[in-house]
Amino acid sequence: xxxxxxxxxxxxxxxxxxxxxxxxxxxxxxxxxxxxxxxxxxxxxxxxxxxxxxxxxxxxxxxxxxxxxxxxxxxxxxxxxxxxxxxxxxxxxxxxxxxxxxxxxxxxxxxxxxxxxxxxxxxxxxxxxxxxxxxxxxxxxxxxxxxxxxxxxxxxxxxxxxxxxxxxxxxxxxxxxxxxxxxxxxxxxxxxxxxxxxxxxxxxxxxxxxxxxxxxxxxxxxxxxxxxxxxxxxxxxxxxxxxxxxxxxxxxxxxxxxxxxxxxxxxxxxxxxxxxxxxxxxxxxxxxxxxxxxxxxxxxxxxxxxxxxxxxxxxxxxxxxxxxxxxxxxxxxxxxxxxxxxxxxxxxxxxxxxxxxxxxxxxxxxxxxxxxxxxxxxxxxxxxxxxxxxxxxxxxxxxxx
Numbered sequence: 001x002x003x004x005x006x007x008x009x010x011x012x013x014x015x016x017x018x019x020x021x022x023x024x025x026x027x028x029x030x031x032x033x034x035x036x037x038x039x040x041x042x043x044x045x046x047x048x049x050x051x052x053x054x055x056x057x058x059x060x061x062x063x064x065x066x067x068x069x070x071x072x073x074x075x076x077x078x079x080x081x082x083x084x085x086x087x088x089x090x091x092x093x094x095x096x097x098x099x100x101x102x103x104x105x106x107x108x109x110x111x112x113x114x115x116x117x118x119x120x121x122x123x124x125x126x127x128x129x130x131x132x133x134x135x136x137x138x139x140x141x142x143x144x145x146x147x148x149x150x151x152x153x154x155x156x157x158x159x160x161x162x163x164x165x166x167x168x169x170x171x172x173x174x175x176x177x178x179x180x181x182x183x184x185x186x187x188x189x190x191x192x193x194x195x196x197x198x199x200x201x202x203x204x205x206x207x208x209x210x211x212x213x214x215x216x217x218x219x220x221x222x223x224x225x226x227x228x229x230x231x232x233x234x235x236x237x238x239x240x241x242x243x244x245x246x247x248x249x250x251x252x253x254x255x256x257x258x259x260x261x262x263x264x265x266x267x268x269x270x271x272x273x274x275x276x277x278x279x280x281x282x283x284x285x286x287x288x289x290x291x292x293x294x295x296x297x298x299x300x301x302x303x304x305x306x307x308x309x310x311x312x313x314x315x316x317x318x319x320x321x322x323x324x325x326x327x328x329x330x331x332x333x334x335x336x337x338x339x340x341x342x343x344x345x346x347x348x349x350x351x352x353x354x355x356x357x358x359x360x361x362x363x364x365x366x367x368x369x370x371x372x373x374x375x376x377x378x379x380x381x382x383x384x385x386x387x388x389x390x391x392x393x394x395x396x397x398x399x400x401x
Contacts, residue, residue: 028228207332218343220343285303
């Protein structure tokens, strides 16, 4: 069913943004906390990065089934079950120092994460007016990105004073709060195709039109995996002390400012207008991280990378969602987040392994390669290839028709 209202800021949309913010905040508390905790007790960067990798792999595997589950179950019931699973698995991590057990719990945590992120994003995109898709996804992305950025900052600050168990307790508490909020949020009406038809599992799990922006997302999130997982170690290597957490504060401020603006620019001018300066900004940010030896350089790097993150991620999600029909938005969102998680997993594991042989400064310089590859692939697919089907901005206006 097409969303006929032009109103974006409804009570339901606001509640979904709040739930998404809180969920990503408690998620990133642990995404930053687990590698830092394991590094402290085992002194092994590769093993620390594995904590994020198994989590992301579990989320990716789960998302192959999420779109199909969403067609069969009410969004609210499915999300409450997944939030409960998340709270239990995180709670069981309390007091653990066995890497094997923590890895197992991270797998189950990843399952809950894979389901929740897909449901929340689909609930949001289903109620966003089609002609304001870029703006709406920009605000949703701002909520998740602020949570993603504040989480590591809060985690690193808390670990200076408290034990890792404090992060566990906070994450469980936030998850229970989200469950309470979710009870009072009405599930959006599911889109029904004009001609009812039986869609098989493969069609629920994959959509060809959403594949390209999903792959480009993975290129970017490889660099994000390195930023989230190993910035604390970069701070130690550069003798920056506790000021390293300021990186995420600046990152958050820049994203809060840029996300709504980039969304409106997307709706008005299209993705080609904003993607190039955003990727170039990310390249500058990573290059500065590779050479940083003082707090000023670190904060300037945060501003450039924040501009990139605040623009590239929601733009690619908007391209993916607008490329598919209304009833396939769950599939597009699942593919987008799976690619984001895949990149995070590859970045955390691969760059952690590389750091064990080189340095943390080196891995951020090395990460520039992936943003250059993103820009080249984007140019070949969306600029040099003259295909009407690639004009996703126009397609966005036709969602649900």
